[in-house]
Amino acid sequence: MTARKLTFEIFRYNPEDPESKPHMQEFTLAEEPYMTLFRALNMIREEQDTGLQFDFSCRSAVCGSCGMMVNGRPTLACKTLTSDLADTVRLHPLPAFKLIGDLSVDTGTWFRAMAEQVGAWVHERAPFDPKAVEEPMDDELAAAIYESDRCIECGCCVASCGVANVRPGFVAPAGMNRIARFMMDPRDARSDTDWFDVVSNDDGVFGCIGLMACHDVCPKELPLLEVYAYLRRRALGTAFLKKA
């Protein structure tokens, strides 16, 4: 059987080069069995244009580096088989992040700022005591925390979010997931009232306009709908307590 000929229309732009103008460039490639976009882009870079910029590290949907827009939908390129795509594939960088060049974006700066904004670390209730007996945790709760910790910070949910794309301070679904993770953790000293100030504003859960594309595109299938519902209920519960 003859291999399918794939056409890749790829966004090209180098913001560091004053001569560079954003444009689409076309490449063609013969499809191979079980070819991923990771493989296709590496072949294009090796054989047709060594200057093509894109990010990869683990090749197995773990590091979160290879998020990009594939035919208008944010997803991981290493997890995408070309056999699932039409003959022509359009690739753009993830929006909402600073463009480094072509398909490469700086997600690190965004995630660091978000982590600082929401305090994405365990705020200990007491100084660490190496002699203290380990505190047991309920299995169900440990599993729920682990579920949130599966986020690989690829940025696909942020790129899909209508609000994150227009308001830089919005902590976005990835931030909500981080908040929920530490809110659930009994080792964290922050009270519901402390969390209320982080979550219950336009940069938090009430800034979401409810499109929920994040839930549809998350490559790790995190239950982001449930995360938003959990945060809203906790925030509203605190608001009623504050009023009482």
Ligand code: FES
């Ligand atoms: S290369 Fe690591 S997630 Fe795709």
